[in-house]
Amino acid sequence: MAPITVKKICCIGAGYVGGPTCAVIALKCPNIIVTIVDLNQARIDAWNSDNLPIYEPGLDEVVKARRGKNLFFSTDVDKAIAEADLIFVSVNTPTKKSGIGAGFAADLNYLQLATRRIAEVSTSSKIVVEKSTVPCRTAESMRTILEANSKPGCHFQILSNPEFLAEGTAIQDLFAPDRVLIGSLQTDEGLDACKALMSVYSNWVPTERILTVGLWSSELSKLAANAMLAQRISSVNALSAICEATGANIDEVAFAVGKDSRMGSKFLKASVGFGGSCFQKDILNLVYLSESLHLPEVAKYWRAVVEMNEYQKDRFAHKVVETLFNTITGKKIAILGWAFKKDTGDTRESPSISIANHFLSEKARVTLYDPQVTESQIWLDLTNYGEVPAEPIKPHVTICESAEEACKGAEAIVVCTEWDEFKTLDWEKIYKNCPRPAFVFDGRLMLDRKALQKIGFSVVTIGSGDRP
Numbered sequence: 001m002a003p004i005t006v007k008k009i010c011c012i013g014a015g016y017v018g019g020p021t022c023a024v025i026a027l028k029c030p031n032i033i034v035t036i037v038d039l040n041q042a043r044i045d046a047w048n049s050d051n052l053p054i055y056e057p058g059l060d061e062v063v064k065a066r067r068g069k070n071l072f073f074s075t076d077v078d079k080a081i082a083e084a085d086l087i088f089v090s091v092n093t094p095t096k097k098s099g100i101g102a103g104f105a106a107d108l109n110y111l112q113l114a115t116r117r118i119a120e121v122s123t124s125s126k127i128v129v130e131k132s133t134v135p136c137r138t139a140e141s142m143r144t145i146l147e148a149n150s151k152p153g154c155h156f157q158i159l160s161n162p163e164f165l166a167e168g169t170a171i172q173d174l175f176a177p178d179r180v181l182i183g184s185l186q187t188d189e190g191l192d193a194c195k196a197l198m199s200v201y202s203n204w205v206p207t208e209r210i211l212t213v214g215l216w217s218s219e220l221s222k223l224a225a226n227a228m229l230a231q232r233i234s235s236v237n238a239l240s241a242i243c244e245a246t247g248a249n250i251d252e253v254a255f256a257v258g259k260d261s262r263m264g265s266k267f268l269k270a271s272v273g274f275g276g277s278c279f280q281k282d283i284l285n286l287v288y289l290s291e292s293l294h295l296p297e298v299a300k301y302w303r304a305v306v307e308m309n310e311y312q313k314d315r316f317a318h319k320v321v322e323t324l325f326n327t328i329t330g331k332k333i334a335i336l337g338w339a340f341k342k343d344t345g346d347t348r349e350s351p352s353i354s355i356a357n358h359f360l361s362e363k364a365r366v367t368l369y370d371p372q373v374t375e376s377q378i379w380l381d382l383t384n385y386g387e388v389p390a391e392p393i394k395p396h397v398t399i400c401e402s403a404e405e406a407c408k409g410a411e412a413i414v415v416c417t418e419w420d421e422f423k424t425l426d427w428e429k430i431y432k433n434c435p436r437p438a439f440v441f442d443g444r445l446m447l448d449r450k451a452l453q454k455i456g457f458s459v460v461t462i463g464s465g466d467r468p
């Protein structure tokens with residue numbers, strides 16, 4: 001059979017993954033027409049404006065370079081599907097909120113609706129690529145949906161091509177990925193589809209970095225990668241508690257451990273806990289999968305990674321209260337950083353949310369500042385998207401325009417996100433405007449502890465016991 005040439009790509013889902021991934025494909029493959037579609041009109045309007053819906057360093061330049069040429073954003077899902085020869089499904093796969101598996105299993109409703117739509121509107125054969133993170137063997141149910149709803153003569157090949165980009169470095173990660181993983185059925189048709197997707201990536205990714213495996217291995221590798229990354233953070237955070245109790249220093253421990261070439265130095269930074277839309281969701285998904293496969297010990301093992309993360313967030317919040325002489329009622333506490341990590345405006349599962357809620361439950365007055373998160377998003381997070389009434393907490397929360405404003409008069413300054421600008425604040429000036437004793441809680445081990453102490457601050461850092 002002649003090799004399949006990809007001329008038109010459709011991406012269903014214009015979110016944190018679909019948007020940057022397919023914008024980079026458009027940039028690197030000028031001969032391919034890329035249309036990114038979404039049901040959310042406001043999101044598509046933003047992609048077509050000067051104010052993109054997500055903040056990601058380098059993304060503006062990529063979009064501006066190709067938009068209107070071979071990169072299009074649209075709500076006309078059906079048209080883009082019908083015209084494409086390859087379709088990325090990049091919709092959200094959140095944790096199920098109700099029904100069987102609630103709280104653990106992935107909600108595959110968006111994925112299944114998108115798949116059904118592909119079958120219903122396609123009048124020619126297509127390659128359908130799972131880009132979303134999904135439980136192992138999801139491609140099988142996609143195939144069943146496609147085959148049951150397709151028109152005569154339309155054939156679908158399903159590939160798994162999980163995405164490994166991290167927010168804040170998405171463009172860099174997409175330009176030079178550690179690997180691109182493609183899973184396919186090991187049939188002639190499956191392998192041909194795999195080659196077609198490889199030909200897209202090989203426009204800029206070296207061939208040795210494009211890995212081809214079976215479908216189920218590909219699906220499981222994505223869950224495994226996130227689980228093992230999160231496990232490293234929970235391990236280092238568990239050790240940070242031991243450091244605080246013994247006087248060891250977690251940065252020194254992590255440095256020493258990471259020097260072992262079998263271990264590596266990356267992803268060993270202790271913190272207030274991991275956030276983001278995926279780590280917790282994907283581990284819970286793995287826990288559910290393990291339980292469904294009657295592997296309770298395996299489920300228990302992975303569940304502990306999430307439990308340790310919850311413990312770390314609680315432990316940090318408790319430490320603030322305990323240090324402020326066991327009460328923060330009526331005290332002003334500044335939280336610096338609301339995004340789940342620096343260089344993104346994404347707040348999904350951000351540790352700042354649970355920490356702020358903890359302070360509010362102790363009746364503190366909380367001031368907040370983040371350079372990228374909007375005030376309306378912070379209110380959505382604080383009210384759990386409208387599930388908790390805003391009125392009772394409103395008098396106790398102030399969202400500020402600058403870190404300095406948030407810190408003014410604060411009895412404690414709590415750094416939750418590692419934004420670079422927090423390193424270069426005028427800490428002397430901030431100190432002058434704080435009541436005594438003035439406390440800084442560094443939940444990211446990012447500030448110059450000695451310099452702050454010299455100014456007069458009492459500094460409490462994750463993973464540092466400060467025992468003589």
Ligand SMILES: NC(=O)C1=CN([C@@H]2O[C@H](COP(=O)(O)OP(=O)(O)OC[C@H]3O[C@@H](n4cnc5c(N)ncnc54)[C@H](O)[C@@H]3O)[C@@H](O)[C@H]2O)C=CC1
Nearest residue numbers: 013014015016017038039040091092093110114132133163
């Ligand atoms: N956010 C991240 O950094 C990463 C996410 N992933 C995975 O990628 C997937 C997508 O994640 P995000 O982009 O963060 O989600 P997102 O929520 O930002 O975007 C998903 C988009 O899909 C749209 N959508 C849902 N159903 C649709 C349908 N039937 N037709 C058209 N549009 C539809 C939604 O309106 C939304 O805009 C998830 O499975 C996630 O686990 C994987 C790697 C990194």
Ligand SMILES: O=C(O)[C@H]1O[C@H](OP(=O)(O)OP(=O)(O)OC[C@H]2O[C@@H](n3ccc(=O)[nH]c3=O)[C@H](O)[C@@H]2O)[C@H](O)[C@@H](O)[C@@H]1O
Nearest residue numbers: 163164165166167233267268269271274275276278340341
């Ligand atoms: O599937 C996904 O969604 C993505 O999840 C993570 O990417 P992301 O969540 O965007 O960001 P990370 O850099 O992994 O950080 C996650 C959380 O862990 C925290 N973290 C990270 C590293 C570290 O050493 N310590 C630490 O506390 C971060 O502050 C953040 O809250 C993975 O790194 C990506 O490979 C994956 O594609």
